[in-house]
Amino acid sequence: MASKAVPAETQRAKLERKEGVILAAARAIFVDHGFDGARMQEIARRAGIGEGTIYSYYESKAELMLAVLEQFWDGLTREAEDVMVSVQATDFFGRLEALAAYHLAAVIRNSDFINLTFALRRNNSEVSVSRDHLRQYVAVFDELFLRGQDRGELRPDAILWQARDIFYGSLEYSARSIEMTIDAERIPREQGPVVDQMVALFRSHYGTGDSAVATxxxxxxxxxxxxxxxxxxxxxxxxxxxxx
Amino acid sequence: MASKAVPAETQRAKLERKEGVILAAARAIFVDHGFDGARMQEIARRAGIGEGTIYSYYESKAELMLAVLEQFWDGLTREAEDVMVSVQATDFFGRLEALAAYHLAAVIRNSDFINLTFALRRNNSEVSVSRDHLRQYVAVFDELFLRGQDRGELRPDAILWQARDIFYGSLEYSARSIEMTIDAERIPREQGPVVDQMVALFRSHYGTGDSAVATxxxxxxxxxxxxxxxxxxxxxxxxxxxxx
DNA sequence: TCCTTTAATGAGCTTGACTCGAAAATACCG
DNA sequence: CGGTATTTTCGAGTCAAGCTCATTAAAGGA
Structure with a gap:
């Protein structure tokens, strides 16, 4: 009967909605207080449920955190993919600039989550953000880079993972340096030079001679x-x- | 009497020695189990003292960890300085290669401590490795870079902190990539290319025209x-x- | 409506960082 | 040396927070 299928679906939908409520509450509390500072009781209260209920959705505090972080990284990945779709530039360096600008801004804007991601991964060896989620995020760079090589804009002998580490490593450290700058007003203005520098670095180090002509x-x-x-x-x- | 002065000195020495014993025990336990996994009781047992005694030397578990980390970073700094003293190369790029090789190996060898440093800094906002300790470590790079500029080997308009972020950021991410490689045998062989790449990058991106012509x-x-x-x-x- | 199954709950259990009163060791003085 | 003051050590006890589980409530099905 149709009446049979509908309740079954609404039931599942209800559970999923509740899961979403828990996740949202946890996200807010984790951002406010960090991992150690967050109290399960407070998360439960914010979600409007009993403390024990959380444990029927997530095994432990660490796994709840994990779910929050994976949701966050999925969002980041989607945004990065959107950037690569909507950017006008067709050449590698123009697209790289867009990706670098997005990534740098995202890292600064969401430094809480970025920090929590690596803090958890480092601290709590049993539980860490699944490598696949991070891999999916950096896949945006990988695809861009490989395409740049295919089109002859980048040296064919360049090694992908080394380039990737330079890109994300430099940008993460730069983000930290920028954040440390006391004068918060100047931060947006510092991002431009860092991005430009990154693009120039890739141009001088990985670019082929042709790219200049191609532009x-x-x-x-x-x-x-x-x-x-x-x-x-x-x-x-x-x-x-x-x-x- | 001499017998009077000696006890006074030995007393202080005794306390310092005990502090050293605690630090060494803590270091071992922290490395084995991470920050959360380490039990104060176990540290005390390993140091051969009561649990409460630790708290007359260090305010809290976090501060004990802090002391361990600062001791560690001081050691790293000393080693890096030694490398810069004993390296034969006199030109910037040769010395940079030595520093990069040392840093990469150190990060891989002591990944536990590196991770704990940043995990603590991120997780536990009240307690973190004093910025001075890290600054002292990167000062080795700073001095090298500035001297390279003075000698005309590096572009005079290069911005120090950006170069520093590229250097340490790239190497940290590279270290992580190398560590992730399952085949542990190949790790030593991967370090060479990464270091070479780093030097080549600085040469092409920050080197003055002279060196570019040379390459x-x-x-x-x-x-x-x-x-x-x-x-x-x-x-x-x-x-x-x-x-x- | 009654029975079965599933979900929710919060009082209580467990664990581990930290405290504190007492005891042991040490220093000081006659 | 003996006695007293001070310092250092100690581990049983406190407390806080993650987690469990027996109980209760709700939902589904006949």
């Missing part, structure tokens, strides 16, 4: 044009500085 | 890369000026 600024003439432009800009800057 | 990556592509870098720097300057 349309062909040949010696293009270089001279750009030099003229830069010279003009520097003159402008000099005037400003001497005037101020 | 043969001169030509139109190299010029365009430098143009990109200049453009990025000018943008930064523009933003700073307009913002200020």
């Amino acid at each position: 349309g600024t062909a040949g010696l003439a293009g270089v001279e044009t750009r030099l003229d432009q830069l010279t003009a800009q520097i003159e402008t800057l000099n005037e400003r500085l001497s005037g101020a | 043969g990556t001169a030509g139109l592509a190299g010029v365009e890369t430098r143009l990109d870098q200049l453009t990025a720097q000018i943008e930064t300057l523009n933003e700073r000026l307009s913002g200020a």
Whole structure:
């Protein structure tokens, strides 16, 4: 009977909804108090359920945290994929710039979760964010890089995992440096240079000679044009500085 | 009498020795079981003292951990300084290679402590390894880099903290990648390429024209890369000026 | 409506960091 | 040396928080 299927579905839906409520409550409490500081009782209270009920959904506090983190990383992955879909640039370096800008901003914005991810992984050896979730996130970079190699924009002998470590490692440390900057106002302005630097690094270290040609600024003439432009800009800057 | 002065000294020495015993025991237990897994009782037993005695030396478990970590980082710093003293190479890139090789090996060898350092810093916001200790460690890189700039081996417009983040960030992620490799036998062989890559990266990205010519990556592509870098720097300057 | 199955609950159990009063060791003084 | 003051050590006891489980409530099915 149809009446049979419908309750069965609504029941499951109800459970899933409750699971979502628990997850949301846990997320809020974990962000506020960190892993150790979060009290299961408070999470239960916020979710509007008894403390014991949580344990019929998640084995332990650590696994609850894990679920929160995996949900978070899935969201990050989706956003990164969206960025790669919606970015206009078609060349590797333009797309890399978009990814770097997104990643850096995301790491700074969600530093709580990033930190909790690695803190848990390091502290609690039994429970850690499944490698697949992180792998899926960095897969966005991997695909971009491999495609860049296919198109001849990147050196074919470059090793993917080394490039990946340079990309994510540098950006994570940069994010930390930027966060440490006391003057919070300046933070957004520091992100640009870091991203530019990252792109320039990949260009100089992994780029092939062709890429310059491919970007349309062909040949010696293009270089001279750009030099003229830069010279003009520097003159402008000099005037400003001497005037101020 | 001399017999009077001696006990006074031996007393202090005795306390310091006991402190050292506690630290050593804690270090062993923390490495074996991680921060949460370590039991104060076990540390006390290993040190051959009562549990309460620990608390007359250290305020809390977290502070005990802190003392262990600071001792560890001081050792690392000393070793890194020794490496920079004893390395034969006089040029920047040769010395950088030595530092990178040392750091990568140290991170892999002491991954427990590295992880615990950042886990504690992230998890337990009240207690974290004093920034000075870490700063002292990276000061070895800073000094090397600044000297490279003074000697004209590195671009004078390079920004120190960005270079530092690239160096340590990339190496930490690389260390993690290497550790993840299942085949433990191959690990020593992977360290070489990573170090070489790091040096090559600094050469191509931060090296001055002289060294670029030496490595043969001169030509139109190299010029365009430098143009990109200049453009990025000018943008930064523009933003700073307009913002200020 | 009654029975079976599933879900929810919170009082209590367990564990481990930390406290504290007492005892042992040490230092000080006559 | 003997006695007293001070310091150091100790481990049983306290407390807090994650987790369990017997009980209760709800839902499903005939």
